[in-house]
Amino acid sequence: MTAPARFAAPADGRLDAAMRAAYARDGFLILEGFVPPADCDALQARAAELVDAFDPAETPTVFSATTQEHARDAYFRESGGAIRFFCEAGAVDPDGRLAVPKALALNKIGHALHDLDPVFDRISRSERFAGLAAALDLAAPLLLQSMYIFKQPHIGGEVDWHQDATFLYTNPSSVVGFWLALDDADIDNGCLWAIPGGHSGPLRRRFHYAKGALTMAVVNDTPWPETPPVALPVRRGSVIVLHGLLPHASSANRSARPRHAYSLHLIDGRAAYAPDNWLQRPTLPLRGFI
Numbered sequence: 001m002t003a004p005a006r007f008a009a010p011a012d013g014r015l016d017a018a019m020r021a022a023y024a025r026d027g028f029l030i031l032e033g034f035v036p037p038a039d040c041d042a043l044q045a046r047a048a049e050l051v052d053a054f055d056p057a058e059t060p061t062v063f064s065a066t067t068q069e070h071a072r073d074a075y076f077r078e079s080g081g082a083i084r085f086f087c088e089a090g091a092v093d094p095d096g097r098l099a100v101p102k103a104l105a106l107n108k109i110g111h112a113l114h115d116l117d118p119v120f121d122r123i124s125r126s127e128r129f130a131g132l133a134a135a136l137d138l139a140a141p142l143l144l145q146s147m148y149i150f151k152q153p154h155i156g157g158e159v160d161w162h163q164d165a166t167f168l169y170t171n172p173s174s175v176v177g178f179w180l181a182l183d184d185a186d187i188d189n190g191c192l193w194a195i196p197g198g199h200s201g202p203l204r205r206r207f208h209y210a211k212g213a214l215t216m217a218v219v220n221d222t223p224w225p226e227t228p229p230v231a232l233p234v235r236r237g238s239v240i241v242l243h244g245l246l247p248h249a250s251s252a253n254r255s256a257r258p259r260h261a262y263s264l265h266l267i268d269g270r271a272a273y274a275p276d277n278w279l280q281r282p283t284l285p286l287r288g289f290i
């Protein structure tokens, strides 16, 4: 593959035949200009307010996609039904205190923004996203997980190769990600990368509870396909649809620019949600678009 296919977003979220074919072939779909600037502004402004209200005097919990060290923390484990703040490893002193201002220290906010915050709720449940879910044949879409990802200038960490079904497993697999760029994303500030067509392979790992502990378990040791990965640079407002079995990643942000993104994960309510998945919401019922 040379450059990945990209499409101008349809206003109602419905997909035409060429878009469907690209998604079926590649396992991802780039929809440019999917979310209008006013909604991108609203999400960024609301995130800034949430960060202002966050008290970093709480012991900061570092989120590391490479070590998964956060898995030991109840603060992380209970975040599926809450709004929680996770820091970059590079933002915390050896004594556990923040080394940079909190607004520049965060890795992400997760994982129920779309249910617990009115601004995130409104935009996550817009007609556009509902139309997109329907077009992807999610007959009973449930909005499972949301993340505001900062990928901070200079210290924003890498996200290593993974499939989202590793974290959000249903039987059969049904998870789909809507990844919205809130800043222009390119190779220098850590845009997404994907292995085109890699969604046709098996699920490799599951991040799940085993004997009371969160563990990364290998369920299939097939290596990632040899197909060269492609970078998916996009402008602000673009949405990248990610098939739940697509291998994808992002590099560290070595630039002086932020790379904010809002990521929403949906599952099909007809599939069985695994009771040993890391993300559980015992007190917050799952909802669809209404």
Ligand SMILES: O=C(O)CCC(=O)C(=O)O
Pocket: 149, 151, 159, 164, 177, 179, 192, 242, 248, 249, 250, 261, 263, 264
């Ligand atoms: O934003 C990133 O760097 C990674 C996001 C991701 O893996 C996801 O949204 O599924």
Ligand SMILES: [Fe+2]
Pocket: 162, 163, 164, 177, 248
């Ligand atoms: Fe992912």
